[in-house]
Amino acid sequence: MKKAVLDQNILKKYREHLYDEERSQATIEKYMRDVTYFYRYLPEGDKVITKEVLVAYKGSLSDRYKMSSINSMLAALNGLLEFMKLNNLKVKLHKVQRSAFYDEEKELTKSEYKRLLDTAMNNGNERLYMLLQTICGTGIRVSEHRYITVESLKEGKAVVKNKGKVRVIFIPAALNKMLKDYCRKENIRSGSIFITKSGKPMDRSNIWNAMKKLCMDAKVSDKKVFPHNLRHLFALTYYRLQKDVVRLADILGHASIETTRTYTMTTGRECQKSLSKMNLVIPEYKKTT
Incomplete structure (x- = not known):
């Protein structure tokens, strides 16, 4: 052989x-x-x-x-x-017990997200401010931001091509208006909106580093601040409102709903609160005579 x-x-x-x-x-x-x-x-x-x-x-x-x-x-x-x-x-992968809850130390809350936005603006980084809102407001992957173009704003939607698949991303009206104003201010007339001085779409590592620089001033743990967590916040917020995991999978571009389920996990503390609201535990038993 x-x-x-x-x-x-x-x-x-x-x-x-x-x-x-x-x-x-x-x-x-x-x-x-x-x-x-x-x-x-x-x-x-x-x-x-x-x-x-x-x-x-x-x-x-x-x-x-x-x-x-x-x-x-x-x-x-x-x-x-x-x-x-x-x-x-081919080797067998290890069997890993899937966690039922999202790590609370890594969950980015809406209030923390807003503090990151405020810090970006206070630091004079409007491009980052707009980019964070674009990722969190549409649920796109950080690598897909290049599909958010001046032309897509006119259509109100972006066509994203990733991993051999094509999906349509709708741009919320409020975000669309903000991005149009930003483009006029920065004289961006065509192509990708979030670009470097050389005109190329921003690199994910540069975005990651820029986000990390916000942590101290925003008083947000750096364990929570990375581009993918904005996508997670979008997914969890959408699911809490719509309770439609199938539609969410389409929006996120997932081939499997099992993948989408990891985005809808809540923290253990939130689960405890839900269980308490069920009122199925009777604290004191009173014997009737």
């Missing part, structure tokens, strides 16, 4: 394969980082892939990473094995 050897040429072809699959740039970089980590794990001069090596590699990750991170790394590795036509060597 011919040995399955991993080399730089295969890694290069795998990257090209991911591009052909129309994976997002962030996904491609994540997958390549994970499979390169496995490549470096293999002994120098003997980059042979066997089931024994894969099992040992899987075990080596346990002391360094959380279970969810390990599964993510193994999923990337399985993608490589499938590309190499080594499906028989």
Whole structure:
């Protein structure tokens, strides 16, 4: 049987394969980082892939990473094995008990969101102020902000193309007006609204860093401040109002409702309050005579 050897040429072809699959740039970089980590794990001069090596590699990750991170790394590795036509060597992911509640330390509240907006404006960063409202007001992914264009404001909606799928994002009227005013002020006449000085759409890492700088002045924990949490706040707010997880999945662009369910999780404290309102626990029993 011919040995399955991993080399730089295969890694290069795998990257090209991911591009052909129309994976997002962030996904491609994540997958390549994970499979390169496995490549470096293999002994120098003997980059042979066997089931024994894969099992040992899987075990080596346990002391360094959380279970969810390990599964993510193994999923990337399985993608490589499938590309190499080594499906028989694919490794099993760890079974992880799904949490019933959202981590309260990470939940961004509406009041905290508003403090972030106030801080952005007080710091003179109107572009960030508008971007935060755009992500939180539409539920888009941070990478999708480039589809919010001057042209989309005229239509009142944006057509988002991501992961080989197309969906329509409606822009709330109040947000639409604010963005039009912003474009006139900044002399943005066409194309993406949130751009750098060179005219390119803002990079997610720059957005992430800009948001983190707001934390101290806004008195919001930096554990709660990252672009994806704005999307989570949108989803949870929508679900509380509409109670329609199917429609929410369409808006967020999820292929599976199971993915959407993670966005609708409440905190343990909120669940306790709901249980108390049911009034099914009688505190004192009084015997009737």
